[in-house]
Amino acid sequence: MTPINLSKILTLALLVTCTTQHLNAQVIAASKPDQHTTLAEVWNNALQYNKSIQIKQLQAEAKAEDIKDAKAERLPEINAEGEYARVSNMPLFENGLLHAHGQFPVLHTFYKVGGDAYLNLYSGDKINLKIKTEETLNQIRQEQKNMTVADVKLKTAAYFLELQKSYQFKKLIMSHIADQEKQILQIKQLLKNGVVLKSDLLRAELQLSRDKLTLTQIENDIQIESQKLDILTGQPDEAVINPDTLADVELLTVKSYDEYLLQAQANSFQNKISEQQTNLSKVALKTTKGNLAPKVGLFANYAYSYPQIQFYPYGDALFGLGMAGIKASFALDGFYHNKHKVKAAELELKSQELEHSDQQDRVRQQVKEAFLRYQEALNRIRVARVNIAQAKENARIVYNTYFNQLSLVTDLLDSDTALLQSQFELTSAQIATQMQYYQLQNVIGNL
Numbered sequence: 001m002t003p004i005n006l007s008k009i010l011t012l013a014l015l016v017t018c019t020t021q022h023l024n025a026q027v028i029a030a031s032k033p034d035q036h037t038t039l040a041e042v043w044n045n046a047l048q049y050n051k052s053i054q055i056k057q058l059q060a061e062a063k064a065e066d067i068k069d070a071k072a073e074r075l076p077e078i079n080a081e082g083e084y085a086r087v088s089n090m091p092l093f094e095n096g097l098l099h100a101h102g103q104f105p106v107l108h109t110f111y112k113v114g115g116d117a118y119l120n121l122y123s124g125d126k127i128n129l130k131i132k133t134e135e136t137l138n139q140i141r142q143e144q145k146n147m148t149v150a151d152v153k154l155k156t157a158a159y160f161l162e163l164q165k166s167y168q169f170k171k172l173i174m175s176h177i178a179d180q181e182k183q184i185l186q187i188k189q190l191l192k193n194g195v196v197l198k199s200d201l202l203r204a205e206l207q208l209s210r211d212k213l214t215l216t217q218i219e220n221d222i223q224i225e226s227q228k229l230d231i232l233t234g235q236p237d238e239a240v241i242n243p244d245t246l247a248d249v250e251l252l253t254v255k256s257y258d259e260y261l262l263q264a265q266a267n268s269f270q271n272k273i274s275e276q277q278t279n280l281s282k283v284a285l286k287t288t289k290g291n292l293a294p295k296v297g298l299f300a301n302y303a304y305s306y307p308q309i310q311f312y313p314y315g316d317a318l319f320g321l322g323m324a325g326i327k328a329s330f331a332l333d334g335f336y337h338n339k340h341k342v343k344a345a346e347l348e349l350k351s352q353e354l355e356h357s358d359q360q361d362r363v364r365q366q367v368k369e370a371f372l373r374y375q376e377a378l379n380r381i382r383v384a385r386v387n388i389a390q391a392k393e394n395a396r397i398v399y400n401t402y403f404n405q406l407s408l409v410t411d412l413l414d415s416d417t418a419l420l421q422s423q424f425e426l427t428s429a430q431i432a433t434q435m436q437y438y439q440l441q442n443v444i445g446n447l
Helices: 006-031 039-049 051-072 126-192 198-232 257-267 269-292 334-403 409-443
Strands: 077-086 090-092 102-104 109-122 295-306 319-329
Touching: 039 051, 039 126, 051 126, 126 198, 126 269, 126 409, 198 409, 257 269, 257 334, 269 334, 334 409
Parallel strands: none
Antiparallel strands: 077 109, 090 102, 109 295, 295 319
């Protein structure tokens, strides 16, 4: 009787188990319905994982630390020091360098340990102005971060909508190919009955080949756009994004141009940054003018020294000495050195005020352009719907006339292509309208 091989039995059991689990996983994966991804979900991923936003966040946090550092300058300056030295002999040349010298007895060891402190009371309000400068820079960094977030959301929306358009194109072209294949079967039957020429079938099959090539291109576009979106949102390249269905952009609330303009003047990122840069120039002018102000502060110091050589008579002993008081200084050279700096700061402020005004003009122009383009895109949707209705009717008429031998196969194929093209144009118009809407929201600072 053959002995039972236990290791073979265990190996076979393990293989069966793994195979069963693999088949179950395939069944579960095949039965799992496709999950659609909304633009809001993609935006949420972008806000969490986009590297540009993370960079701006770190820069904003660094500037917040600069504010704390500027405020810390209100605290007193405290220093501690220690010194140790070996002192050389001290020859005395009583009769000049060309004659013999005497020798003055000195202590060859010297050391000193002490500390000092200084508290600024007034220096032209420079500390407060520095704090104001850092706070203004922090606000600029925050607005730059907000602008980066809006730009990333706009770019994400562009990729998402392009992906959405490609999926919609794929759906349309696949439906069109299915209709073409049915139509070719009908043409083959007519050819078999001797009603049409062989060239009709060849033309139809050629058009079908072109449509299938277009389908391949659309599928490649989907992969390319999906990878772009994955990279932008910090997802793996293999992550599958299946966009949600097209939204009805015609249901969106459309405000008047004046309302959008008011929003842009209050919320535009470019306007806010330009305004803060103007404030920064104002603070810089005040800081420059503060160079002429006196500096007043409290000071104190205390030190232990050996030997005592600061006061006469000198002594071979350790001694301690401290001082405290108020200190004031005034830079007289500021009257002729600082005037040019003040003039330069004043000119810089005027330049920045003009730049701010110019920025407001640019925002106003951008709002006008985005608003009109949005209105134009809405009109394209209405026109595209009319074109589809006309293309469908034309395709129906030509279909009936061709199979009744009253029109040519080129008319049939042209009508089918025109219908597909009109459907593409409607999808493109809907996507472009959504994109223009987000562009308008970005311009007014509401994205």
